[in-house]
Amino acid sequence: MGTNGLYEEVMLAGFGGQGIILGGKLLAEAAMRAGKEVTYIPSYGAEMRGGTANSMIIIADGPIASPMVSRPTTLITMNKASLNKFGPRIKNGGLLVMNSSLIENKPELDDSIEILSVPADAIALELGNKRVANMVAIGAYVQNRGLFGVNIAEESLEGVLAKRYHKTVPINIEALRRGAEFASK
Amino acid sequence: MKTVFKRTPSLRDRVTHYCPGCGHGIAHRLVAETIDELDIRSKVIGIAPVGCAVLAYDYLDIDMVEVAHGRAPAVATGMKRTNPDKIIFSYQGDGDLAAIGTAEIIHAAHRGEQITVIFINNAVFGMTGGQMAPTTLIGQVTTTTPLGREADNQGWPLQMSELLAVLPGTNYIERCSLHDVGHIRETKKAIKHAFELQVSGAKGLSLVEVLSPCPTAWHMSPAKSLKWIEKEMTKVFPLGRLKG
Amino acid sequence: MxxxxxxxxxxxxxxxxxxxxxxxxxxxxxxxxxxxxxxxxxxxxxxxxxxxxxxxxxxxxxxxxxxxxxxxxxxxxxxxxxxxxxxxxxxxxxxxxxxxxxxxxxxxxxxxxxxxxxxxxxxxxxxxxxxxxxxxxxxxxxxxxxxxxxxxxxxxxxxxxxxxxxxxxxxxxxxxxxxxxxxxxxxxxxxxxxxxxxxxxxxxxxxxxxxxxxxxxxxxxxxxxxxxxxxxxxxEVICEEYKVDDAEIVVVAYGTTSRIVRSAVEQARKEGIKAGLIRPVTLWPFPTKQISKAAEDFKIFLTVEMSCGQMMEDVKLAVNGKSPVFFYGRTGGMVPTVDNVFEKIRELSIPAKKKEK
The missing domain is CATH 3.40.50.970 (Thiamin diphosphate (ThDP)-binding fold, Pyr/PP domains)
Structure with a gap:
């Protein structure tokens, strides 16, 4: 129950429409395929577009008790409002992945927290579709944490994208790779 | 000796609990005769309402279910959707169908459920002791309209058949009456036709409204009740085929 | 599948x-x-x-x-x-x-x-x-x-x-x-x-x-x-017991709440508090016997729910006065956190510790 081995609590947050729910689902699917235990809770309800959205993902070696993430070991934040809200909750020794295209300044956090600034929107625009910024950030996260290979995330895309979006698999894969490359620099 | 009339097998040889002059006994017989004439007893399921006819299964010797007040068309929907080869009918009064069960009958009709509805209209809540029904006539005295129904206060008699006839999901709507032998024969024909439509697999809901006497709640003799249907009820609820 | x-x-x-x-x-x-x-x-x-x-x-x-x-x-x-x-x-x-x-x-x-x-x-x-x-x-x-x-x-x-x-x-x-x-x-x-x-x-x-x-x-x-x-x-009773045998504080919770409680119980154990969890899977029939048995040797019971204390009544009926029963919960759509529940366990554990001393 998190006493031994891996116990990663991820909070993925941003505007509705930034692919927060999809991104969380991808992380969960990939973690499952990598043989991990995983729970994933999306925010739900009246916040379909424009409001704030978040995903809570727990990835562990053993069974997961509480599926709620109140103090994440990793925060992946796509906008400033979410950083302000969830940044102070990051556990010491944790990781912040932030979309530096929309967040100008690094926040004041405990020194033990690693900050990975990824210009996710800018990289996505280079690829020709701003909507894959979520995948850039996730690629960077996967590369940084190394819980499973970026290839597993790539393979999981078809499983989490609705069939009508399957034609976007290649650009999503490209975005994951670019994020991973950025993080390995 | 030549037999000119005998009890049909789907009708039990039993004294009913209905009041003298009540129309339910006749309506039950017409339904039972129809079932036997169409030879569908092995696949018919009837639904008894809440109201005087709640014990219809004591008189109709067929598989039957008793359901919550007004919900018969929803129950019929559940039955027919899962058993398209069975013949499903509900037998409902005007309190059941026109008051508490308005949503269920409208939506079953609007979905075009392949069910048959026998709608007994006696312009009053009989079982509970003669309260106003949505079908109660203007001026009619009931235990809850002691001075007679007033349109200003309680609204107008609700004409369910007219309402249902405009829905594309209904295939046959006819209003009949039990006030004399000729009209009883007409009612029989209508009930039979409504069942035949379902047996033939015709799409849609078929409904026969039957104006029926309630001498007890009307505080009339049985003979006067029949006259009252003919003179008063049919003015508000005109007889005839409204659809199909 | x-x-x-x-x-x-x-x-x-x-x-x-x-x-x-x-x-x-x-x-x-x-x-x-x-x-x-x-x-x-x-x-x-x-x-x-x-x-x-x-x-x-x-x-x-x-x-x-x-x-x-x-x-x-x-x-x-x-x-x-x-x-x-x-x-x-x-x-x-x-x-x-x-x-x-x-x-x-x-x-x-x-x-x-x-x-x-x-x-x-x-x-x-x-x-x-x-x-x-x-x-x-x-x-x-x-x-x-x-x-x-x-x-x-x-x-x-x-x-x-x-x-x-x-x-x-x-x-x-x-x-x-x-x-x-x-x-x-x-x-x-x-x-x-x-x-x-x-x-x-x-x-x-x-x-x-x-x-x-x-x-x-x-x-x-x-x-x-x-x-x-x-x-x-x-x-037909289904019920899971987790570290109840030597527990001084038994938390009773079901559904989502039971998972939050389980994390809190683990945290409590780490800090030396003997906590356990009884998790009813069937709420009716209720695991009355299991809870009654756990209450035989004096324990402190804590019921945690996302309500103002409904299952608590069944826990009290099962315990039948043999042990004290406390409640912690959030309601109206709020979810208790692991920290909240842990704090409650810690607070209740003080008399248990005193008893030891």
């Missing part, structure tokens, strides 16, 4: 019902369970079975009643306000002795409340819910896999006892995704449904009813039901 797949609680419930042999689903939209009818609307026609969106929850439960009366496996799902509307039908199902499965993905109340997770329909679920002297089996699973396991069992229990089985989830469990395996397991041995309405052919008339006017007849039916309920209390 025997491999591990990632599914939301709502969708897993739907697929499990299909695997369990569901013939017909009827339902009316309400958040947070809309994924169930959406899934059913796609999958049931694929299987050649019935999906129908009803005009109301009243209609939905009565459609279930109709299908069940003909011997079919039928279910509906809803959330708290919709389940309130269904209580009429559930009472009739009890009186008519018809099997049905009803899912309640609970949300904050009373009234329209909100769409956030809640467990405040416990009283309604375990006390019958509608009018009359009756019970419904109520299950409160805690993971997506357990939702599936409960659903597979629910249809067998419903058919075996001819009664309604409720599966209680909440907004979190319904939306949460976890890896899950859904496969048909060997079920219970079930009696034939010779009571079902199929049309008279080579047998006497079948009648399904709940009206009994004769003197004492309704009482007789009630006693028959009560006798059956006793059997269920004897045979």
């Amino acid at each position: 025997s491999k591990r797949i990632l599914m939301s609680g709502n969708e897993a419930l739907a697929e499990a019902a299909i695997v369990a042999g569901l013939d017909a689903y009827f339902g009316y939209p309400i958040t947070p369970q809309n994924e169930i009818p959406a899934y059913m609307s796609r999958r049931m026609p694929e299987e050649g079975r019935v999906f129908l969106q009803s005009e109301s929850e009243l209609a939905a439960i009565n459609m279930v009643y109709g299908a069940a009366a003909t011997g079919k496996r039928a279910m509906t799902s809803s959330s708290s306000p919709g389940i309130s509307l269904m209580q009429e039908g559930i009472s009739y199902l009890a009186g008519a002795e018809l099997p049905a499965v009803v899912v309640n993905v609970m949300r904050g109340g009373p009234g329209l409340g909100n769409i956030s997770p809640s467990q405040s329909d416990y009283f309604q679920s375990t006390r019958g819910g509608g009018h009359g002297d009756y019970r419904t089996i109520a299950m409160g699973p805690a993971s997506v896999q357990e939702l599936v396991d409960c659903m597979l069992l629910a249809f067998d229990l419903a058919d075996l006892y001819r009664m309604t089985v409720l599966i209680l989830a909440d907004g979190i469990l319904g939306q949460m995704m976890e890896p899950v395996v859904i496969e048909k397991k060997p079920g219970r041995k079930l009696p034939p449904k010779d009571w079902a309405l199929t049309g008279i052919e080579g047998r006497k008339q079948n009648i399904i009813r709940s009206l009994y006017l004769g003197e004492g007849v309704m009482e007789k039916l009630n006693y028959k039901l009560q006798e059956m309920y006793k059997q269920i209390e004897e045979n």
